[in-house]
Amino acid sequence: MTLMWDNFIQYRSQIGEAVGETFAMVGIALLAAVLLGLPTGTALYLTGKGQLYEHRLGYGLLNGAVNVIRSFPFLLLVVFMIPLTRLIVGTAIGTLAASIPLAVVAIAIYARFVEQSLLEVPRGVIESARSMGASKLQIVAKFLYVEARSGLVLGLTSSTISFISYSTVMGVVGGGGVGDFAIRYGYQRFETELMAAVILLMIVLVQGIQFIGNALSRWLDKR
Template identity: 45%
Template sequence: MSSAMLELILEATLDTLYMVAVSGVIAAALGVPLGVLLYVTRPGQILAQPLSNRILGIVTNIGRSIPFIILLVAIIPFTRMLVGSSIGTSAAAVPLTIAAIPFVARLVEGALNEVPPGLVEAAQSMGATPLQIITKVLLPEARGGIITGLTITVVTLISYSAMAGAVGGGGLGDLGIRYGYNRFNPTVMLITVVILVVLVQGFQMLGDYLVRRTDHK
């Protein structure tokens, strides 16, 4: 394999990591608070707002139900307005982020469901405010589940980034299509698949390690 192709593979790998990092960080920053809101605004919870909870739930479910390939095309005008282009890694990060936010929110909500209600009741009996309950009880107790959810999100974003690359987003997906499939070069396609598998395994192992280090249960 030529040095030029090796450089392309390295560049495509870095582009994929860039897309996943940007979308993952923003999705976590927005999705975790959204997941907390979905949980605490339920009927019977510390900030019960049934109507607001229902609206948030509907919006989140709509975001999760749109297939990524359709979302990728549907928000092209928004992507172009935001980053100035609908092609490239920065452009691909926009739909990746939008797809990941509701995904993270539901995973965080699920992690919070595992927190024993007795802990919240104990904190309330000691006069803790809702914010204190969220930051001192709910999030610390659900930390392992939240990290697991974020790990699942990153793994999903890696596969989505390959899909985005196939329609001009750059990265390993773009490399596999342009230099592998279109040029009938199975070696390049195999290399991109192997790199994607390695990335998935690496992030999954990192997530498992962090869960073991932080989950005190």
């Protein structure tokens, strides 16, 4: 344990930089999940069978796109998207470039969580909203989202943990991050204690995120 701590102190500046890179990638992914994944998941729900905007073709296209992205091996997706990444940010190397495929996966992952959370809202909520004369937009914003808010937070929490896991392979495109640091400094240099320290850091980080997400979800759940 002492040797692990000594290694951690010795490489603290590099570890701090790696943590910053991970936070940058995950932060961009979270932003994409909320800004694009939330409306995508809502559209999946609304165009589903028996819903407010039922549309078989629209749902089929959205559902197919989400399924393809979620089932695509992530490392291969990163490589496959290199031309698009280069077109968007001007380079295929670096933390910002690595964030592009991660953001695409984030949208698909959270969209599915959103759809599932909205499907768990009782149909009676929608019927009650209709009886009060609420418009379709009001039903979504003031009833569905409010009733599903606890599940939406839990979904975002689980998504965030997935994003952190995905970010660990971003060294393949020079994205850096904690996972890349563990491989370069821990595994390749045979410094097992340093790699164990980084793994412990990741575990603490994930547990902290899960704890905060669970607490916020319980606070929002008024049922």
